[in-house]
Amino acid sequence: MIVVSARSARITRVLLGAGVRGLFRSRLGLVSASTRRAAFAAEWRRAFEELGGAFIKLGQMISVRPDEFGDELAGEMARLRDQVAPIPFARLAPVIERSLGAPIGELYASIDQKPLATASVAQVHAAVLARPYRPVWGEELPAGAEVVVKVIRPGAADALRADVAEARRLATRRVVRWMLRGVDVDSTLKEFADSLERELDLRVEGRIADRFAFDFRPDPKITVPRIVWTHAARRVLTMERIYGWRLSELNEAELAGVDAHGLAVHGATAFMRQVMLYGRYHADLHPSNLFVTPDNRIAYLDFGIVGHLTDAERGYIAQVLAGFVYRDADRALRYSEKLGVVVPPQKVEKVRAELGELLDKTMAGGSTDFRHFGFGFLGLLRRNKITIPGGYGLLVKSLATVEGVARRLYPDIDIMDVAKPFVTRMIGDSIGSPEQLQKRVPAVWRAAMRELLA
Secondary structure (H helix, E strand, C coil): CCCCCHHHHHHHHHHHHHHHHHHHHCHHHCCCHHHHHHHHHHHHHHHHHHHCCHHHHHHHHHHCCHHHHCHHHHHHHCCCCCCCCCCCHHHHHHHHHHHHCCCHHHHEEEECCCCCEECCCEEEEEEEECCCECCCCCCCECCCCEEEEEEECCCHHHHHHHHHHHHHHHHCCHHHHHHCCCCCHHHHHHHHHHHHHHHCCHHHHHHHHHHHHHHCCCCCCEECCCECHHHCECCEEEEECCCCECHHHHHHHHHCCCCHHHHHHHHHHHHHHHHHHHCEEECCCCCCCEEECCCCCEEECCCCCEEECCHHHHHHHHHHHHHHHCCCHHHHHHHHHHCCCCCCHHHHHHHHHHHHHHHHHHCHHHCCCHHHHHHHHHHHHHHCCCCCCHHHHHHHHHHHHHHHHHHHHCCCCCHHHHHHHHHHHHHHHHHHCHHHHHHHHHHHHHHHHHHHHC
C-alpha cells in the first residue's frame, strides 16, 4: 500500500494543474513558440510561489539559468520573492542558545524579537553585540555594535529536503519529462539539492563573505558584512548590520548625495575584477543583495550563489569578450569551445553566420549592449540544440545582470568599455607567459625562415 502525504498530494495537484493551465493558455500549443513558452512560464511561477519552501529556492536557481530553462521561464522565476509568515522568536531562542552554547543575554546586549526578514530557510533579527569582537578582516566590532542574526528556522531543513525528494519523484513521470523536454532534469535537481545543503549550513555563507572581504580589502568603495565567528554555527550566523538603499530606492539615495554615476562604474569594474582577477564572482545580484550606502559604497550581501573560475577559464572568457568587442565570431566560438560550448562540425558555418549577424546588430550605432548579445548568443545555441555548460550560462546571466544594475545607476554606461582593460591585461599576460612563448617560438622561427628563404 502506497501512502501519499498531504504535502505530496498538494505538490502533485498544484504542479499538474499548472501544466494543464499552460496547455489551455497556449491553446494546446497552437500559438507561437514564444507565446507558448511565456504561458507555461507564468503558470510554473505561480505554482512555485503557491508551494513555497524548496520550490521558491528551485525557482530562484532557475532564474539565473536562462541557458538551461530559456529566457521566459528564467524571467518569470526572477519575480519570485521568498516571503513567509514569521515564527515567534521564542521558537528561535533555543536554536541560538544550543548552537552557540551560551544564553542569549551573554551573547547580545539586546536582540529585537520582531524579524527584519523572513524566508523559508531562515529568519533574520537585529541585535547588538554584548562584547567587542575582532573579525577575520577589517576593524574591530566594538561592544554595542549593531549586527544581524540569521537563524535556520526549526523544521526547515527536514521540510526542504522532503520537497526535494518529492520533486525528484515527480520528475520520473513521463508527463513532467515531456513538459521539461530539453532540460537535464536529474542533474538540475542534483545541483539544486547540493546548493540547498550549502544554504542550510550558514558557516558556508560566512566563509564566502570573508573571502570576498579579503579580495576587496584594499577597495574603499566596496564593503562586505564582517562575520562574528564566536556567534556563528551551522544554524546561526551573526554579521555586521549594513544600512543602505536597495536598487529600487535609488531616487532616495541620490537625494541623499550618493554618486550614482561613480558607483555604477566602480561596481561594474568590481565585478570584472571578480571574474578576471579573483576567479570568484557574486552570481545572484538583485535589489535585496546589493546596497548603496550613505557613505558612497557598494555593499554585497547574501552569498548564496557564487561562481568559480579556473585561471584557464578566465583567459578563455577574456578571449570570448574580445571576440564580442572586435566583432570576431571565430574567436568567440573558438574560445567558447574551450569553455565547453562544443559546436558540431556540420553546424559551425551556420552558427558562425548567425553569431556574426548578432554581433553586427549588437554593435550597431557604436554602442554595446551585453545583455542583448549574451542572451542572444545563448538563444542562438539553444535553437541549434547545442549544449550550454551551466557555468557558462551562469556567467553570461551574471554579466547581463551587472550591466542592468549599472544602468539603473548610470543609464549611459558601456559595460564593454569597463571590461576592455581587464580583457587586454588577461590576453597580454597569456601571450607573454613563458609557457605560451615556448609553444609559439618554434612556429615563429619556421615562418621567419620560410620568408627569408622564399
